[in-house]
Amino acid sequence: MSVQNGFLALLTQGPAYGSQLQSEFLCRAAHRRQLNPGQVYSTLDRMSDQGLVASAGATDDGLPLYALTETGxxxxxxxxTAGPADGRPDWDEMQDQVLIAASLDGIDARAIIDGYRAAYAERIRYLSHEADSRALLAANRAAELGAKAAIEWLDEVAATLAAQPGALVQHRSPERPRRGRRPSAEATATSE
Incomplete structure (x- = not known):
């Protein structure tokens, strides 16, 4: 879900085309190595089917633009504006959400950071009471160390944002990604 949510967040800055969203997502969530173009367009198709995005016309050279609907x-x-969806936060989802939110102008990522910090602190408290076998002890210790690392990273991001508000904000790149989905012949024929 973080790719879909990341696209929704990026579209708060205005309409965009698929490869532009892919490029912006990867630039802002630099911990991700790649985002498959097929995943980009299937996500956009699913978002369109869910009523989250709608057509916003096309670029001068015919790339379809997407914009948020009210639901989107x-x-x-x-x-x-929210932290993790449940009490078991996911490391990649956390990074996506914090980094993308902090990169957008006008978005205060502190509520997200606070939500994840609280969820990871609760996770540590829970794990400290669950060690009743050696195998469970080892697994819980790994989860506990992961939660502590997450809190440390969140504290560093929060300190950066407190010391330099807007330090992580990135504006859309003026460079155009080389590829994008061209309208199908059928779509072109129906729009004429």
């Missing part, structure tokens, strides 16, 4: 705007706002 509400979903983006929810994701940009």
């Amino acid at each position: 705007q509400a979903a983006a706002s929810d994701w940009l």
